[in-house]
Amino acid sequence: MMTSQDGFSRTGDDLLQPPDQTRGSTWNRQRQSSPARKLGMTRKEKDTRDFKENENPEENEKRHKEQELKSLYKELLYTITHKLGKPASAEVFTDNQLHQYIREAFSMAVDEHQSLTERVQNTEPPVYCLMATVKEAKGILGKDVSGFSDPYCLLTILEDEKESRTRRSRPKPRKAVVQDAVSDEKVYTTDTKKQTLNPIWNQTFVLEFEDTTVASFHIEMWDKDEELSLAQKLEEIRTNFHGLRRMIKDAKKEKGQDDYLGSIVLRLKDLHCTEDNWYVLEPRTETYPDRGQCHLQLKFIHKERDGTLSAGRSAYVSYCGILLQFVQSHISQQQGSVPWKGELCGEGQTLLELYATQNNLSPFLQDLAKWMAYSKLYQSLEVDSSVLLQQLTSIEYHWHQQELPYQQKQELGDSLRGFLQYGLCLVAKYRDTFPPTQDATPRLHTLLRILSQVCKTQAFQKLNAAQFDLHDEINEAVHSGTQEWFTIKKGLHQPMTKDLTETVSALSRLIGEVQQDIKHNKDSWNRVFVSAVQVDVFTVVYQKLDFLLAGEVRDTLSLLEGEMEQNLANSLFPLYLSLQVIHKDKAFLQKRGKLLELTNFHEGFREALPYWLKKAFRTTQDRVERAVQVDQLQPLQLGPVPIKHSSSAVDLVTCVQPICQLWEQLSWPDPEEAFMLMVKLTEDVCKIVMNYCRILKERVRELSENSDPGSAVNMLCVVVNDLEHLRSVLIRLPQQLNWAGLRERTLHVIGDPQFHNVLNSQLQHAQGVLNKEIRSALETVGRKLNSDIAMYVRSMSTRCRIPSKSTEEAVVPLIKYLERELQYMNENLVQENFNRYSLLTPLWTNSIRTLYQVATQQKQEDGLMVFCQRLKFTLQCLEQCFHAEGNGLPLDTLHIDSYKILKAHLTHNSLNCQQLIEKFLDRKIWEQKVYSGEKYGAVTLLASYRRSDHRLRVEVLNAANLLPMDSNGSSDPFVQLRLEPGHVFSEVEPRTTQIKNCDLNPLFDEAFEFLVSVEQCQAAGACLVVTVLDYDTLTTDDFEGEAFLALKAVPGVGGGSGERQGHQPDPSPAQIRLPLMHPKPNDDSILKLLESRRGEREAQLFVKKRRQREKQSQEGKQQ
DSSP states (O other): OEEOTTSOEEOHHHHHSOHHHHOOHHHHHHHHTOHHHHHHHHHHHHHHHHHHHOOOHHHHHHHHHHHHHHHHHHHHHHHHHTOOSBOSSSSOOOHHHHHHHHHHHTTOOHHHHHHHHHHHHTSOOOEEEEEEEEEEEESOOOOSTTSOBOEEEEEEEEEHHHHHHHHHHOSSOOSOSHHHHSOGGGOEEOOOOOSBSSOEEEEEEEEEESOSSSEEEEEEEEEOOOOOOHHHHHHHHHHOGGGHHHHHHHHHSOTTOOEEEEEEEEEGGGOBSEEEEEEEOBOSSSSSOOOOEEEEEEEEEEESOOTTTTTTOOHHHHHHHHHHHHHHHHHHHOSSSOOBOSOOOHHHHHHHHHHHHHTTOOHHHHHHHHHHHHHHHHTTTOBOHHHHHHHHHHHHHHHTTOOOOHHHHHHHHHHHHHHHHHHHHHHHTHHHHSOSSTTHHHHHHHHHHHHHHHHHSHHHHHHOOSOOOHHHHHHHHHHHHHHHHHHHHHHHTOOSSSOHHHHHHHHHHHHHHHHHHHHHIIIIIHHHHHHHHOOOHHHHHHHHHHHHHHHHHHHHHHHTTTOOOHHHHHHHHHHHHHHHHHHHGGGGOSOOOSOOTTTTGGGGGGGGHHHHHHHHHHHHHHHHHHHHHTOOOOOSBOSSSOBOSOHHHHHHHHHHHHHHHHHHHHOOSOHHHHHHHHHHHHHHHHHHHHHHHHHHHHHHHHHHTTSOHHHHHHHHHHHHHHHHHHHHHHHHHHHHTTHHHHHHHTTTTSOHHHHHHHHHHHHHHHHHHHHHHHHHHHHHHHHHHHHHHHHHHHHHHTTTTOTTOOHHHHHHHHHHHHHHHHHHHHHHSOHHHHHSTTTHHHHHHHHHHHHHHHHHHSOSSTTHHHHHHHHHHHHHHHHHHHHGGGTSSOHHHHSOHHHHHHHHHHHHHHSOHHHHHHHHHHHHHHHHHHOOSOTTOEEEEEEEEETTTTEEEEEEEEEESOOOOSTTSOOOEEEEEEEEOTTTSTTOOOEEOOOOTTOSSOEEEEEEEEEOOHHHHTSTTOEEEEEEEEOOSSSOOEEEEEEEEEGGGSTTTSSSOTTTTTTSOOOOOEEEEEEOBOOOTTOOHHHHHHHHOTTOHHHHHHHHHHHHHHHHOHHHHHO
């Protein structure tokens, strides 16, 4: 409840009424008793009669508008003249600044402004009031025995002179100020809240005053004390003994005196128009300085404003008019086309705050007025939509707090419904109103949010009787807007004549518009609609345009039946591509219901398809021919990153690319027809490739007629590079044409053999032609290289007896020639033809063949070893040259069988007799190691080497499973130990065990020591040859078998030299069982080579000894 000085109380509902409608009858009687007000009303009625007498409606309306603006202008002048409190803005404006602002906002002339100002100054001033709302308090003192208080508040306004006069008249200082300073009728008292330290009142009072400069607002808080009976006091003492002191203090007080809790004093000139703060309760003494806080809401208002200024309008209506005028003036002064963001200048905000406060307009009515003004201005697109969203949020908040009057409810309901209809009209035309730009789409998003927020507000749901589904309404608006947009675009793109080409062109332009619109809906607008109102606008638009566009396409294609020719087909191709792009966008549809109208649109273009293929082939063929005609067969680029093919090869790849692109563009839906289309495209590419080979060869002949041989070779290398480049293009063709994707589409239509046979046969034929041409050109280049290599190799055989020529010097001419020629080819051929089988591989194979022929044709003479050494070194140099440190042929390609045979032949023939013997013994040691079984028996030894005295100790333990060599079925075996090779152990004599008669498993247990160095034991081929013989008295001893023990395997021999190992202890001997072997007659190539060296005695002796063993071998007898 709110109590005024007139004795009337105002409830919360009355507070929300426009102030002019809620004034009591006493206020109205007071205004009617004023002569000035009667005169003003008389003038108003006179003015109204003057309007009615005006016969021109436009003049009548204009004059009515001027009168309205003057009324608002006078209200503002009145507000400035009688302003109270400080505005909320930090900047303070003088009266002159405020007058200047409203004069510019209303476009008022200076003389008219002065006239109206004088008229306002002659009007009666209002009654100045302070509306004070005591909300609550917290943390106050507890004055009662119970520790709580029964607080209430006293409120009044004191003039400084009255307060001073009151203080001087007091006989002694007293705590009470409010009660003593003014009469009781000017003191307002809140309700008393029982037993609390945090009271809540929410009571409003209107306090009148005369001048803010000398007045102050006083509020005192007291604890209400009531007289208690003796029994009640005793009960309190019993229940709360600690309150005894309080009871004694109360006994000393005067009877019925309340306790002081604190006070707040605020000077009116320091207050803002509205205040909402917590204030500290100030004490009179320092006994209890902390007395809590009190929450106050203060507002300066007017009572009994001059009603003649507003021409009978309510303060709410005048506030709406003033706000609208201010905003329109601000927008007109804005530079550029940026919508208004809801910000007014400081003068405008100050005036609106002053007017709303003086007329006691609630925040709800202020926000309602702003919504009415802003929503009206929004229809001219002068206001940013985010401003409306803020006002809707405020209205929704206040709707739950307060109740609007009936008239304002109706205005709000009409405004919301009207804005929804206007917003839906904008949605229907969203393509034009909100283009897909960075600035416009956020405005569309905000508008949709506002529409959604309007429908969600309690105000709209209460005031709108009919059911309103925003989702359906937006769908319908988009649907109708799309129909209208398509009709307009169709009219703009009507063909000018009846020519079929012009008709197709007009349809193509229309489809382009539709394609662009679908793209914008998908990329821009759909995200906005889904985010704001959960409407999939892309699906709505796409389905509608699909239906409309399919009809136009059918009608146009029906006119072309039987009239197809090349130019007409060419004009249809971009139309087909646009339809395809549109149809592919169906993948983004969220809801797929019935079949789309454009699903089988390709069927209407079957008649034009052969013309498209024909054009693509002819265009590519012509471009290839022109490219070869201007080609000079020179590399495109030299230097660090060379391009070794010519310009025509690059142009050919560029020319073929459109054919592959045509396949991607067509994306023919029917799988069987798509396969036939792929066959045709592959065939066309292969024809172009083979035709390129033909005209390129003609170009070579043409340019080679008047050129030197070196230039002809250069051009031939470029041609090889061109063909290789083209071959790589053919290899990538299945990937470029996406054969794998087509295969998946045709799995249920075409068998796998048919698919691959048809397509691969064409490609393989073209690749075969290219490979043939490449080989032919490379054979021409390599023919000369092969003959020169053979000449250099054969020339080396004539120098084999020249002592002055070393091996390196003999090979230098060949190596220099190869390096020069290969470097030349490497610089002029691409790596594919230089490194692979194309050039290097045939050259390497021919070089091996030539070396082998020369090596095998050389007679076995004294100079053969030197000559083979030269050839072996030559082979090594050739290998390094062709390998080129990994940049040439790989080692696997170099080490072919013929290379291995040649290398082995040269290696053997390059060794001297001692090296050959060592190599022979190494092979025997290896054979012994891998030999398995004891077919001819075995012998067991204990072997070790003592580094301390350089002695090799061998103990022959036994032999086992020997062959019977005598007629009695037994043998007389003994063991012979010999160190080989002889040139290493020339001073070491063989050792022999005792003979064991008639024993095939003899036990010898004989030890032998050989004085040899570690170096001798570690020499190449060093081994112990163990020979088991059968003793015969009259004839030569029979051969039982032999075994080879590598000395490096004997304990004590392995490791470093003897000097470094001399201090180590002697190793334990190792027991070794060696199977006996028999050599194979005439099976060893090394023996044959040694046998051929008849002039070397050591070789002949070694061969003779081995041949003797071969004759005694059982292997020869078994064969």
